Amino acid sequence: MFYTYLRINQCCSHGVIVRTALFICFILAICTAFTESAMAQVSRCDELAAHPKDPARTNSGVSMERMLLPQALEACSNAMTQNPIPRIKYQYARTLSKQGHYKEALQHFKDAASEGYSMAYFNIAHAYLFGDGVPVDHKKSFYWFMKAAKEGIANAQNEVGLFYFTGGVIGKNFNKAKFWFEKAALQDEPLALRNLGIMYSEGMGVRRNSSQAFKYWLRAANLGDADSQYNVALFYTKGIAVRLNWKRAETWYKKAIAQGHRRAMYNLALLYDSLLFQPVKATQMLKYLANSSGPMKYEARRELKNKQSRSRTPLPSGPKNTGFCEGWMALDPNC
Secondary structure: OHHHHHHHHHHHHHHHHHHHHHHHHHHHHHHHHHHHHHHHHHHHHHHHHOOOOOOOOOOOOOOOOOOOHHHHHHHHHHHHHHOOOHHHHHHHHHHHHHHOOHHHHHHHHHHHHHOOOHHHHHHHHHHHHHOOOOOOOHHHHHHHHHHHHHOOOHHHHHHHHHHHHHOOOOOOOHHHHHHHHHHHHOOOOHHHHHHHHHHHHHOOOOOOOHHHHHHHHHHHHHOOOHHHHHHHHHHHHHOOOOOOOHHHHHHHHHHHHOOOOHHHHHHHHHHHHHOOOOHHHHHHHHHHHHOOOOOHHHHHHHHHHHHOOOOOOOOOOOHHHOOOOOHHHOOOOOO
16 A cells, blocks of 8 residues: 555656646747747847947948838837847837937937947937937037047047037137047048048148048048049049049049039039040030039039030139039038
8 A cells, every 4th residue: 555655656746847847848948939039139120220330230230321111110119129228229219210200219319328328329419410309409419429439439530520620619629620530530431531631632730731632532432432532533633642544533433423423423524525525425414414403503504505615625623613512622611
């Protein structure tokens, strides 16, 4: 009898252990599935909404212009409910900004910033600079840009340089502007490279040096900055700091034109008409500009009218005499 009782008790104990083990496995399976789902949503948000200049990004990132809004918003919204880490808060805020919900976006940027997410500092500064969800406040904008710049955010370093370059709320200081442009340039920030080129081309806070300006613009041009591509082309067109080379000028004008640079198209049309002897191409480009929007249409129409009465068209003297805020005039406070 005792032996039978013992066997039954052992069997019952064994059954409890098995059931407990099965229950634990079930819970672990659910937790694993939940974790995998959460990580999948985070990865999807990273893929669709990471900023291309965010040091904490996990992939190459996507510009605001190329962000696929419905998919990015859904992915980051799901990621927020499952794993609201600072990076996800920041990327979710980007999707809200893309949607035009600036106030809500700013709150999420601030939430990420409160947890030390340095890229969020830049977006808060941008909001105060342009009044996205808050009144325009250049002092607050400068404060947040400086905070981001000190954390090594390259585009924020460029913005701090611009504040010192143009003056305004903090006063003009070319030495400090150069300092911050150079820090950003060390990270291959194309706008900072372009701005250093402007300083050396115009002798603003430094001794005028066209060769140094060309070097900075060429670096920025190779990184895809359209204004710098235009400036490089202009130097090759006129033989400034480099040997005259109209074919190279044509190449760089075309690169800028591919990004919608109308001044580059106008100058290339003049180059075709005057020096490369391709009047048909010149006329086609001028007609395109004459029928487009923007300030270049008036110059193109004038050029088309004058084209009939002369055989050769002199090259323009450069963006300084056009009143058009591109190329090295992009930093002019009057633009």
